[in-house]
Amino acid sequence: MAKITFIAHNGTERPVEARNGMSVMEVAVNNSIPGIDADCGGACACATCHVYVDEAFLSKTGEQQEMEKSMLDFAENVRPNSRLSCQIKVTDALDGLRVTTPESQH
Amino acid sequence: MALGGIRNIVVAGAGQAAAQALQSLRSGGYDGRLSVVGDEAALPYQRPPLSKAYLKGEFEQDRLYFKPGAWYEDQKIDVVLGTTVTGINRARREVQLEHGGHLAYDVLILATGSRPRQLTLPGADLAGVYDLRTLADVGRLSPQMVPGRKMVIIGAGYIGLEAAAVARQMGLEVTVLEMAPRVLARVTSPVLSAFYEAEHRGHGVRILTGVQTARLNGANGQVTSVVLADGTELPADIVLSGIGILPNEELAKNAGIACSNGILVDRDGRTSDPQVFAAGDCASRPLVHYGRSGRLESVHNAIEQGKLVAAAILGLPRPAEDCPWFWSDQYDLKLQIAGLSQGYDTHVVRGDPATRRFAVFYLKNATLIAVDAVNSPPEFLASKKLIISGAKLAPDVLIDTSTPMKDIAAQAAA
Ligand SMILES: Cc1cc2nc3c(=O)[nH]c(=O)nc-3n(C[C@H](O)[C@H](O)[C@H](O)COP(=O)(O)OP(=O)(O)OC[C@H]3O[C@@H](n4cnc5c(N)ncnc54)[C@H](O)[C@@H]3O)c2cc1C
Ligand code: FES
Numbered sequence: 001m002a003k004i005t006f007i008a009h010n011g012t013e014r015p016v017e018a019r020n021g022m023s024v025m026e027v028a029v030n031n032s033i034p035g036i037d038a039d040c041g042g043a044c045a046c047a048t049c050h051v052y053v054d055e056a057f058l059s060k061t062g063e064q065q066e067m068e069k070s071m072l073d074f075a076e077n078v079r080p081n082s083r084l085s086c087q088i089k090v091t092d093a094l095d096g097l098r099v100t101t102p103e104s105q106h
Numbered sequence: 107m108a109l110g111g112i113r114n115i116v117v118a119g120a121g122q123a124a125a126q127a128l129q130s131l132r133s134g135g136y137d138g139r140l141s142v143v144g145d146e147a148a149l150p151y152q153r154p155p156l157s158k159a160y161l162k163g164e165f166e167q168d169r170l171y172f173k174p175g176a177w178y179e180d181q182k183i184d185v186v187l188g189t190t191v192t193g194i195n196r197a198r199r200e201v202q203l204e205h206g207g208h209l210a211y212d213v214l215i216l217a218t219g220s221r222p223r224q225l226t227l228p229g230a231d232l233a234g235v236y237d238l239r240t241l242a243d244v245g246r247l248s249p250q251m252v253p254g255r256k257m258v259i260i261g262a263g264y265i266g267l268e269a270a271a272v273a274r275q276m277g278l279e280v281t282v283l284e285m286a287p288r289v290l291a292r293v294t295s296p297v298l299s300a301f302y303e304a305e306h307r308g309h310g311v312r313i314l315t316g317v318q319t320a321r322l323n324g325a326n327g328q329v330t331s332v333v334l335a336d337g338t339e340l341p342a343d344i345v346l347s348g349i350g351i352l353p354n355e356e357l358a359k360n361a362g363i364a365c366s367n368g369i370l371v372d373r374d375g376r377t378s379d380p381q382v383f384a385a386g387d388c389a390s391r392p393l394v395h396y397g398r399s400g401r402l403e404s405v406h407n408a409i410e411q412g413k414l415v416a417a418a419i420l421g422l423p424r425p426a427e428d429c430p431w432f433w434s435d436q437y438d439l440k441l442q443i444a445g446l447s448q449g450y451d452t453h454v455v456r457g458d459p460a461t462r463r464f465a466v467f468y469l470k471n472a473t474l475i476a477v478d479a480v481n482s483p484p485e486f487l488a489s490k491k492l493i494i495s496g497a498k499l500a501p502d503v504l505i506d507t508s509t510p511m512k513d514i515a516a517q518a519a520a
Contacts, residue, residue, distance in 0.1 A: 022169070030174050039409055041152045045433040045442055046406075047487065067440065067483060073512070074487035 002095040006033045009103040018090040024061075024099060025049040025086035035101030042086035047071040048105040049085045050078075054098040061088045061097075077102060112419065113138035116201055116211040118191040118357065120144025122152065122405060123386030124217035125172040126412025132181050134420045141184040141209055143191050143201070148241050149175060154405060156244050157268040158435050162276065163248065167241070191218075194361035196379055213381055213419055216369060217412070218354035220387035220403065225260065225347045229322030234329035235345045238265055250344050253277030258332045258342040260319055262289035264434045266348030267302060271436040274309045281312040281340055283332070288315055292350075294447065297466050298478050301459045302436070309437060353388045353401060366390060368401035373427070374418035375411050383419065385411035394427050395494050396446055396475070404432045429490040442486035445476030445493040454501040456485060465489075467504045474499050484511035492518055 004027060005015045018027040028036045028049075037048035044067050053061055058081055064072075068087045072078055085099065115131065117124045120142050128142060144150070151170040159165040168174075178185045186203070193202040200208045222237040224230070236247045251257070257273050259266045262284035273280045282289070288299035289306075303313055318335035322345060332340045358369040364378040368390030375383045375391070386408040390401045406428070413425050434441045439462065447453075450468035457464030465485035468476040474493050479486035488511040492499065497518040504514065 026169060029172075030177075032173075032177065039406060040433065041154065041405070043154060043158075043433060043435065043440075045440065046431075047483075067481075070483040071487065074484065 002090050002092060002097065004090070004094065004097045004099060006031075007098060007100045008033075008035060009101060018094070020090050020092065022090050023086045024051070024088040024090060024094075024097075025084075027090060028085060028099075028101070033101060035103070035105070036085060037105045038086060040086075044068060044071065044084065044087060047075055047084065050075045050102055050105060051083055051085045052079055052100040052102070053081050053083050053088070055081055057094065057097045060091075060093045076104070076106065112136075112212045114210060114212045115140050115215065115419065116209050116213075117142040117215045117217055118201060119216065119218035119354070119386075119388070120146065120150045120185070120187065121217060121219045121386065122150065122172070122408035123219070123412045124215070125150035126409045127215050127217060127385060127416050128178075128181070128183055129173075130413050130416030131419065132183075134416055134422055136416075136420055138212075139184070140182070141186065143186040143189050143203065143209070145188065145190040145204075146240055146242070147188050149173070149178070149185065149187070151241060152405075153239070154433075156241070157238055157265045158272065161238075161244060161248060161251075161269065161272045170241070191357060194357060194363075194382070196361055196363075196382070199381065211381070213383065215375075215415055215419075216358055216377070216382065216384040216388060217386050217408075218357060218388045220351040220353050222347065223350045223352050225319075225322075225349065227319055227321050229324055229329065230347075232322055232324040232329040232345075233327050234324075234343060235322065235347065237347055238269055239351075247344070247346070251276050251278060254279070255343040256341050257281070257344040257346060258283065258340055259346045259348060260332070261348035261350065262286075262313065262315070263292065263348055263350065264290070266346065267306065268434060268436055269346055269348065270306060270311050271309070274306075274311055275437070278344075280310075281314065281342075282306065283317050283319055283334070283340075284313070284315045285318060286315065289313065294478055295450075295453050295466055295468070297453070297455055297459070298441075298480075301464075301480070305437065305439065305462075351387065351403060353390075355388055358382070358384065358388075370399070371411075373414065374424060375415035376418060383415040385415045393430070393446065395429065395496075400446075402430055402446075404430065406431050429494045431486075431490060440481055442479045442483065443476065444479070444486055444490040445474070447476035447478070450475060452501060454505050456505045457482065457507055467499075467501070469499070469501065472498050472500070474504075488512060488515040491515060495519065 040046035190204040369384040432443045447468040452469040463481040465479040477489040
């Protein structure tokens, strides 16, 4: 289990409990976190689950695969801490993670 | 135009389009009665994993659901599962339910999806013959997918080929039968067909194209072989049928709503009855970027139409229609398709298929209309935008791999 706090682009914070093995995208969708569309349901095919990850946790969210990298390259407002949330698996190490959602996925 | 005084919306069918319409109606501010009736036992769930990770057993069932059960309670949505909507009385504005009873509506959304086309061969009703559309189908099929068993897949469309890849990876002996001269013949170009045939053969799948299936043989009610028109007999423990789908349009048709290979809808998803909408696989919609109408069978289409219908009902501005898109996972190959390639006059290949990373661009009158991108997200994502912009692109620009796709897109947009 990990506690993850989602921060909307307007600053509103929503802490939620996340189960290990789920993706951060699934946690967001199950908790109706706005700002994540996740059209492909986590297949790394749509690039509509873009988030910004707390810098302190970047190394704990796992290595970015080639696919994710090249998809993110086409997302809007990409930053060094951009990730596709469907590609981050929840583990105990993510306890306390803070994730900011963009204003829009398009 | 907003529909005034709507206090009661019923959604018939509980799949991808339904789930999206429910979410968009509530997030768009609708606070009246909202009911969804589905004939399957499960809450709305994603189908793509059924022929991919879920079939392989790499994905727990509760991860398939779009929303957990608590969400529906929270959103005050009446969910009626395991129940077929059997009729629509448009004069009284109510739908009839299978077990008797009816539900009144101010607005009805038909999100009934599609169903697998059934094999009509002798022996098609033997045990061991499966479809792949629902969780229940996987529930029957997956316990049979034991290493060493012989599986014959009839139909080399995306679902058949995805299942073939999974079955091979699980150690089954797999044969794919296709009537057309090549796999994926209905949906893509010979370049891509040849590539996927080679991939599957390389993984040990036997592919027979240009073959007619004559009948299925069985013993004690269980399928034992597939017999081709030329008499060839292929031993089979499992037969999977993947010969296409048919829209679930009968509910609409029987109620006198206009249908023609799908329930006919306008850009807002409205049918010939202004109080009735349709979305997803069951609907035939204007394809605004292609100047024609048609039925699409994809996640993106179901999501987009779910949103369009909700917006129209609530009187909100119509969301922009995006480029149609689709994906397919086979082995370690991710195919991403943007646009609709039907009617192309030119196609060019960017990259070398031998590297297992390439894209096929389809043009019509020098305009990009579609791309099949294999392990190539930049080609896919850039094309999605280029296609709806109607940009003119020269084939030699598209195939120049020394210029990144991003730059090609930027130049075309300039
Ligand atoms: C195995 C498989 C793999 C796929 N892979 C991909 C993919 O990789 N990418 C992609 O983009 N698309 C894929 N698709 C297609 C995609 O899943 C569909 O286009 C999408 O599910 C359509 O959504 P829908 O809501 O229109 O229909 P559905 O999701 O089929 O939902 C319709 C529901 O309505 C129910 N229903 C029908 N009639 C009635 C009635 N009279 N009363 C009550 N309920 C009724 C049906 O049983 C069903 O549960 C795949 C489909 C399958 C089957
Ligand atoms: S959900 Fe589609 S890429 Fe993450």
